[in-house]
Amino acid sequence: MDCKEFRSLIRTFLDDSLDEFKLAEFLDHYDECEDCRDELRIQYLIYEGLERLESGDTFDVDRDLADLMELERKRLRGRNAFKKTAIASEIFTVAAFLIVMTVILFYQ
Numbered sequence: 492m493d494c495k496e497f498r499s500l501i502r503t504f505l506d507d508s509l510d511e512f513k514l515a516e517f518l519d520h521y522d523e524c525e526d527c528r529d530e531l532r533i534q535y536l537i538y539e540g541l542e543r544l545e546s547g548d549t550f551d552v553d554r555d556l557a558d559l560m561e562l563e564r565k566r567l568r569g570r571n572a573f574k575k576t577a578i579a580s581e582i583f584t585v586a587a588f589l590i591v592m593t594v595i596l597f598y599q
């Protein structure tokens with residue numbers, strides 16, 4: 492992902508609407524590009540700050556943004572782990588089916 496794409500996706504990211512592939516690329520770019528970190532911080536400040544202002548909540552942009560990035564990373568890891576579990580259980584089902592079929596055929 493380049494800087495241009497990253498910036499075009501900031502809004503989508505803050506709306507929590509990135510798919511997991513884009514989210515992974517987005518977080519990678521966030522880690523390696525200081526300019527884009529600054530840009531995201533500004534957008535976040537505007538986007539989230541306005542909402543907080545209306546609701547009267549306190550707002551610490553650096554802490555809250557760090558929390559958000561951590562949450563997104565966890566979510567991404569969670570989804571990947573879920574996918575691995577799903578694949579593993581599918582393989583297990585197929586293997587169990589084959590064993591049962593072999594046993595049935597063998598003992599006929």
Ligand SMILES: [Zn+2]
Pocket residue numbers: 493494495497520524525526527
């Ligand atoms: Zn960048």
